Amino acid sequence: MAEVGLLPFARVALQVATQVLPPYRSRFSKHLFTQPQLLAVLCLMRYEDWTFREAEVRLREHQELRAALHLPAVPDYTTLYRFLRRLEDDTVDRGLQETVRRLRRRRSRPISAAIDGTGLSDTSVSTFFHRRLEQHAHGPRPRRPWLKWLIVVDVRQQILLAQRARQARGCDTRALPGLLDVAARGAPIGMVLADAEFDSEANHQHIRQRLGAKSIIPARRRGVPNGAIRNQMFRAFPKKPYRQRSKIESVFSAVKRKLSSRAPGRSLATQVRQALLLGLAYNIYHLWHRLSLRGCQQSPSVAAKELKAGVGGPDRTREPLRAGRALCSARPGHSGRTRTFRSDRAGMRHSNRSRSVILGIVGAENQRQGGKGSKGGRRGKGRRRTAEGPTDGLAGMKRKIHNLL
Secondary structure: OOOOOOOHHHHHHHHHHHOOOOOOOOOOOOOOOOOOHHHHHHHHHHHOOOOOOHHHHHHHOHHHHHHOOOOOOOOOHHHHHHHHHHHHHHHHHHHHHHHHHHHOOOOEEEEEEEEEEEEEOOOOOOOOHHHHHHHOOOOOOOOOOOOOEEEEEOOOEEEEEEEEEOOOOOOOHHHHHHHHHHHHHOOEEEEHHHHHHHHHHHHHHHHHHHHHOOEEEOOOOOOOOOOOHHHHHOOOOOOOHHHHHHHHHHHHHHHHHHHHOOOOOOHHHHHHHHHHHHHHHHHHHHHHHHHHHHHHHHOHHHHHHHHHHHHOOHHHHHHHHHHHHHHHHHOOOOOOOOOOOOOOOHHHHHHHHHHHHHHHHHHHHHHHHOOOOOOOOOOOOOEEEEEEEEOOHHHHHHHHHHHHH
């Protein structure tokens, strides 16, 4: 992803990492960098899809980024790699739960959760390059197995609630109960949406009995399925609520387009941590984006109070209304009472009508006295004065109206 919003993302990542990690691992450490700082740098690497060496170079070049992370010096790439190796998966899960808590704030309504998986590559080599190698070698070449990344997503907010990464080979049916139990800690689940890969009677019973939620999982097309709930899904499948499951595919697309589509690493443990950090970086990206949108908005009530209080200058919207009332009260025999309007819009209409009447009267008086308006004569030679005084301004209009009446 392009370097957009590095500083606010780094600040939010450091705040989240501070809540889940202590400053130092041991009292005998060098105390040069804190653990939250290193975790924030790892999230920044996943946000920008940097390598360890690229992260060191970018931090060395970007002074404001180091200031946002409160780094006294630039960490070496080996420091970041060693911290990634000793980082535990539970720490990343706690960071993900912290982002969910901040994103949901005080919401307590049950959510609709969707679960699915996608593949992440361990390198940046494209599949087209692999196919070309097989064509030149006249046969298939051995490949390293890709990584399977399973996530649980809130379909309304499109944020990650739980995640797990493993080697690609194998069935994901047994992974559903554990993922949903972790997701239920951050938000109450009201409905679970999954594809036919997670179809089993045990999963339906776990969702309905353990979580108290509704399960919508299509049955596999292999004859009449066994089990009461699977048979119900086969006979009368609820298609309309199941359409929301497609939003998890939008999350996969956003992660791979905006952040990264790979989990680099030579060992399986490193690849798993890279995948988990990718999910954490996606939630931090959502959290930063929401905070930035909330900071740019201004409450309408605040603007209305500032307009009433006259902040930044007097209230100019009522000056024509006051002038019209003053001119109308100057008429002989007028009681001096002012009308009360139900709304400011009606008052503005009345003031505009009064102003047009006054300007029409003044224009008629100028034509009666032989004034030629703006098309001839003394244009640009100063104000025209008569024996009665100046003809422009509020006093001049009042004098002419008195003379006409």
